[in-house]
Amino acid sequence: MRAVVVPQPGDAEVLTLAERPDPVPAEHEVRIRVTAAGLNGADLSQRRGFYPSPPGAPEWPGLEVSGIVDAVGADVQEWRAGDRVCALLSGGGYAEYATVDAGLVLPVPDGVDLVEAAGLPEVAATVWSNVFGLGRLSAGEALLVHGGSSGIGTMAIQLGRAFGAQVIATAGSDDKADFCREVGADAAVNYTTQDFVEAARAFTGGRGVDVVLDIVGGAYIPRDLDVLATGGRILCIATRDRTPASVDLGLLMRKRATLFGTTLRARPLTERVAIIAAVREHVWQLLAEGRIHPVIDSVFPLEDAPAAHRRMESSSHRGKILLRVG
Numbered sequence: 001m002r003a004v005v006v007p008q009p010g011d012a013e014v015l016t017l018a019e020r021p022d023p024v025p026a027e028h029e030v031r032i033r034v035t036a037a038g039l040n041g042a043d044l045s046q047r048r049g050f051y052p053s054p055p056g057a058p059e060w061p062g063l064e065v066s067g068i069v070d071a072v073g074a075d076v077q078e079w080r081a082g083d084r085v086c087a088l089l090s091g092g093g094y095a096e097y098a099t100v101d102a103g104l105v106l107p108v109p110d111g112v113d114l115v116e117a118a119g120l121p122e123v124a125a126t127v128w129s130n131v132f133g134l135g136r137l138s139a140g141e142a143l144l145v146h147g148g149s150s151g152i153g154t155m156a157i158q159l160g161r162a163f164g165a166q167v168i169a170t171a172g173s174d175d176k177a178d179f180c181r182e183v184g185a186d187a188a189v190n191y192t193t194q195d196f197v198e199a200a201r202a203f204t205g206g207r208g209v210d211v212v213l214d215i216v217g218g219a220y221i222p223r224d225l226d227v228l229a230t231g232g233r234i235l236c237i238a239t240r241d242r243t244p245a246s247v248d249l250g251l252l253m254r255k256r257a258t259l260f261g262t263t264l265r266a267r268p269l270t271e272r273v274a275i276i277a278a279v280r281e282h283v284w285q286l287l288a289e290g291r292i293h294p295v296i297d298s299v300f301p302l303e304d305a306p307a308a309h310r311r312m313e314s315s316s317h318r319g320k321i322l323l324r325v326g
């Protein structure tokens with residue numbers, strides 16, 4: 001089969017189309033003939049040499065795919081050849097075939113295009129497990145989403161609104177802030193011209209926000225804590241600002257606040273399977289009803305993976321970037 005591999009760490013041009021053996025599903029796995037693969041920030045880190053695939057996963061990138069099941073292992077009951085699915089992978093999505101544990105597979109939701117479904121597993125699992133799992137966001141609460149126009153951000157805005165929260169998003173330009181409002185945010189802040197702490201405080205009438213989904217870290221963490229309501233939760237899922245965060249523990253205690261950090265890929269298989277089950281239970285119906293939808297920026301042919309990576313690095317995209325495989 002064809003796969004996009006990383007012969008040596010480097011810029012987007014190192015991504016190379018190569019031949020690799022077709023994978024064979026283990027007893028608990030399904031094999032998917034890949035229709036499309038989603039891009040994620042982790043793929044860029046992996047390409048630069050900082051985030052290798054975990055042991056047992058293919059060495060090439062790709063954390064999510066959509067496609068058609070074409071073979072199943074002996075122990076797999078739920079899936080059969082011909083099923084239209086999408087799946088959360090530990091790596092190896094940039095290829096014509098991928099194998100994955102049956103518990104990490106989801107049906108393509110009714111009404112969702114098979115290609116676009118490739119952009120769902122990673123954002124749905126990350127947002128659900130953080131904002132609603134650890135963060136326990138509930139109706140009537142206020143959610144602050146940093147990077148609201150990103151793949152993660154567009155899902156967080158939509159799910160926050162669908163579950164009855166008020167959502168304020170940050171973005172790096174007025175256009176992107178407008179886009180966040182179009183996706184459903186009640187308010188959006190251009191963080192290059194406006195202080196998000198002041199804006200979020202004004203948005204909540206001085207009360208502060210209950211949950212923050214943070215993809216920046218570093219200097220953002222004390223500002224998140226500053227604008228957090230009593231009992232609030234901060235979910236740190238990326239460290240774009242690599243400087244160590246300085247946290248006022250007295251303020252953390254006075255606010256009875258919680259600071260979480262997680263990475264989805266590193267969680268044990270049993271936890272990821274439980275997250276996928278929760279996503280299917282709580283998120284999939286909203287997709288089928290058209291109350292939320294995948295937000296797709298662009299679709300590149302598999303062989304144009306370098307251009308897709310360059311687009312993500314330029315940060316000019318809104319929503320998910322996909323690779324069309326088959």
Ligand SMILES: NC(=O)c1ccc[n+]([C@@H]2O[C@H](COP(=O)([O-])OP(=O)(O)OC[C@H]3O[C@@H](n4cnc5c(N)ncnc54)[C@H](OP(=O)(O)O)[C@@H]3O)[C@@H](O)[C@H]2O)c1
Pocket residue numbers: 039040041042122126146147148149150151152153170171172173176191215216236237238239240262263264265312315319
């Ligand atoms: N921990 C986990 O389990 C997990 C899982 C999935 C993704 N992630 C992380 O979550 C982040 C979003 O993922 P993605 O796939 O949606 O990536 P993406 O589409 O590339 O989004 C990155 C976003 O970061 C925004 N950004 C950069 N600096 C910012 C700042 N100072 N304030 C607010 N926004 C800022 C950019 O928007 P602007 O141009 O508006 O700045 C861009 O939209 C990535 O860093 C990714 O690595 C973590």
